[in-house]
Amino acid sequence: MITGFVTFIIVLLFVLTIVVSGRYFYGLELRTKANKLTRSLGLKIAELDYSFEQIVYFASLPSNIPTIRNASRANLVIKLDYKSLFFPRLSGLKIYIKTDTERIILAYLPIKDFRLPSLDPLLEQGKIDESDYQKISICRLIHPATLKEISEEVFQQIQVGRKKRKPADTAETQERTVKAT
């Protein structure tokens, strides 16, 4: 009887560990491969330029919806959007506004649209393939500096809309909270 229960726990433990640690090791492996690739190409992941404009906003900004209008930096949550539990693949970034009472999805950045101009000529020349491209672009996307900048950009959009942009260096960086899960 006891061994039957233990068997059940073993199965549960096996599945849970596979699922929970899968994303971590997937990310780790991705970073290792991307770093190796960029090194061989003479590039640095942290220095690859990208555009914010592939972020798709689901609300017209600046918005009159109180939760969005009054959102602070601390209310912004960036969530990595994975597909499949056992074979994780990052498909994009979901950006939420999370308050004590509400959680509103504000924007989405599909990984397929997150293109890096430094890689396009290399792809064209056949020095990398689409899979290499995606590894590097995912790695750039989940880089802490990128997540920080995206969070700041979304906050600026909430504040001033898409017409004007406040220079990033004027932002109050001390208050910024980015939660990437």
Added chain:
Amino acid sequence: MIIDYSLVFFYTILLSVSVNMFRFKLNDSLNKWILILAALVLVEIEGYLFEFQHTNWMLLVFIGISVLCFGILGGLLSTFTAWLILFAQCSVRDVSIWPTYLLFTAGIYLLIRHISHLQKEGDDWLGKLTENSRQLNVFKEVSLSMQQTFNLDKLLQTILTSVTAGHGLGFNRALILLMNEQGTKLHGIMGTGPMSAEEGYVIWDRITKHKYKLVELIEIKEKEKSSDLKLNERVKKIEIPLDEPNFLTKVLEGGTPLHIQEIVEGEGDPVLQMFGREFNMSELAVFPLMSQGNKVGVLLIDNPVNKKPITAADIDSVLPLANQAAIAIQQSRLYMALEDMALKDGLTGLHNQRSFQSLLTQFWPSSGESSLALILLDIDYFKHFNDTNGHLLGNEILVQMADVIRASIRKNDKAFRFGGEEFVVLLPGTDKDEAVFVAERIRSQVENTTFTGGNKQPAGRLTVSLGVASTGQSPTLTPLELVDIADQALYQAKAAGKNVVVS
């Protein structure tokens, strides 16, 4: 006993972590095999520690993971393998376990299929939502930019940037051809995008480096007259008569977009061949620009940089923008026609007196700026000309005179019909001596031009008298005083026997 349990838990975690650490280094197929193998190892560990008491149940994990990895086929093979394991290690010869395993396989398969279906549906919704939101954002920004101008060039630049910017509709290149007033020809007006992939990468790199937004890009394109020079040089040379059928007439007549998947060199439509040759086009889409049934022009898009195939969804995404653009272009043209009517003389096509008053103030130099000069000219004995040749010929002479003045002045000078047979020329950044030189050129050109009926004039030909004034003559001059000085000079020219320049 507790040690055994702790040990088996430890082995389980160690196995799972090791498997995950290793399997992502491999390709998808090997990744799946490793996971299945791990499930089998788990079955064995549990078997050795608990004397194969629950192996029949543990094998369900192996079967489940096999179904997850390789679908129903994986399930069937793993069911057979599970029975072999039971047979070999637990001496189970009873095949009644088969239906249980097969039922489990079917159940897991249906569950995974259902979850995949739900996931796919969720992805589809997210894709649609993302795509529609993106289009809506583009239209919002484009509408805003369009509302802010009636200037046709700015409007066309807005449309083209919206179609080509990565954060707009994302095509690599776009060209606009507009119909002439008679509806007989399409003229290349403007294009945006690179002539080659290399040029495209440079532009794309610059946009991302500065993290430009769509509105910022539109503003930059308006200011930077030098952008897409090579492309625009070629676009502006395009002139396509619509009297013979070609792919553009087909689009305009049908009123629907046309997707050309491949331009085969040397075959078919010569106009299409020309586009392929001049712009290195291989695949393109053409959109009619129609406003209230009126054919305005066409919009051409292609992807010479990333060579991305144009899809039906891409075409659908451009259509609303093309329709909106056609209305805006038509409105801009009507506005410009109205503006022309308000600011230009209907007979000669020169700017009128209202326009003169406005431009005189606009060009008036502030302190420290170079001077503004003005030439006032009047046709000599024009009343005599009308009395002798009739007013209809008099009007023709005024039109011809306007042409002579246009041809005699410099690029930045502005000519106006001041009223009756009087004309005025504004010369920004010009001192009196330079203005006299221009005035003398006008006088001489008029004198040497043959005007119908001119031989009946008292001097045997049509002539003009000209008065010149410049702000350099006095620093305290007002615009009215400048006109008055030129008028006085003109009177002196008349008094001095006409056909002269007086300053």
